[in-house]
Amino acid sequence: ILNVEQSPQSLHVQEGDSTNFTCSFPSSNFYALHWYRWETAKSPEALFVMTLNGDEKKKGRISATLNTKEGYSYLYIKGSQPEDSATYLCAFGSWGKLQFGAGTQVVVTP
Amino acid sequence: EAQVTQNPRYLITVTGKKLTVTCSQNMNHEYMSWYRQDPGLGLRQIYYSMNVEVTDKGDVPEGYKVSRKEKRNFPLILESPSPNQTSLYFCASSSGGSYNSPLHFGNGTRLTVT
Numbered sequence: 001i002l003n004v005e006q007s008p009q010s011l012h013v014q015e016g017d018s019t020n021f022t023c024s025f026p027s028s029n030f031y032a033l034h035w036y037r038w039e040t041a042k043s044p045e046a047l048f049v050m051t052l053n054g055d056e057k058k059k060g061r062i063s064a065t066l067n068t069k070e071g072y073s074y075l076y077i078k079g080s081q082p083e084d085s086a087t088y089l090c091a092f093g094s095w096g097k098l099q100f101g102a103g104t105q106v107v108v109t110p
Numbered sequence: 111e112a113q114v115t116q117n118p119r120y121l122i123t124v125t126g127k128k129l130t131v132t133c134s135q136n137m138n139h140e141y142m143s144w145y146r147q148d149p150g151l152g153l154r155q156i157y158y159s160m161n162v163e164v165t166d167k168g169d170v171p172e173g174y175k176v177s178r179k180e181k182r183n184f185p186l187i188l189e190s191p192s193p194n195q196t197s198l199y200f201c202a203s204s205s206g207g208s209y210n211s212p213l214h215f216g217n218g219t220r221l222t223v224t
Binding site: 031032034036043044045046049051089091093094095096097098099100101102103 | 166211
């Protein structure tokens with residue numbers, strides 16, 4: 001079974017501050033790295049799918065980078081807002097299987 | 111509206127009573143998958159299907175069955191549910207396979223087996 005790790009498990013951020021967190025995954029048999037945002041009582045929603053080493057994606061104040069050679073991806077939130085409070089999941093794709101990390105829970109306080 | 115529909119949203123059942131959780135998508139997606147979510151463990155893949163009549167095991171397939179007779183439907187079957195299958199279940203679909211397209215998730219099914 002593959003091992004996808006996310007750190008930290010949780011973090012608290014002041015409104016307006018920027019933050020980032022990590023997803024680590026196996027560097028072999030890589031197909032794709034997904035990021036999802038999961039709000040309480042809702043379903044996960046896709047943020048990014050990255051497939052190439054060095055990929056950088058951006059959606060509003062949220063961006064992500066990918067290093068497939070060393071097996072990690074960073075998600076950045078710039079100028080955090082209370083509506084950014086959610087659990088952020090990454091998932092490692094390898095031929096049909098998509099293995100999720102346990103998530104980083106982000107709480108943004110006003 | 112493009113969506114993945116799961117039913118039921120909530121289900122309480124007893125050990126050993128067969129049940130089916132339905133999943134249907136209207137986006138003509140080839141890829142469909144089932145996940146269970148347990149506290150501290152994240153989403154774990156149960157089964158996936160790359161296309162009609164093509165299914166394969168994920169990381170936690172024991173105690174579950176699936177079928178993919180039509181492109182839009184991917185039901186999850188628990189032949190003899192046990193309390194350790196109490197969990198939150200998500201169905202998801204994507205075009206072109208999980209490795210290069212984002213997943214669209216259903217609303218989830220919270221199953222309790224007593």
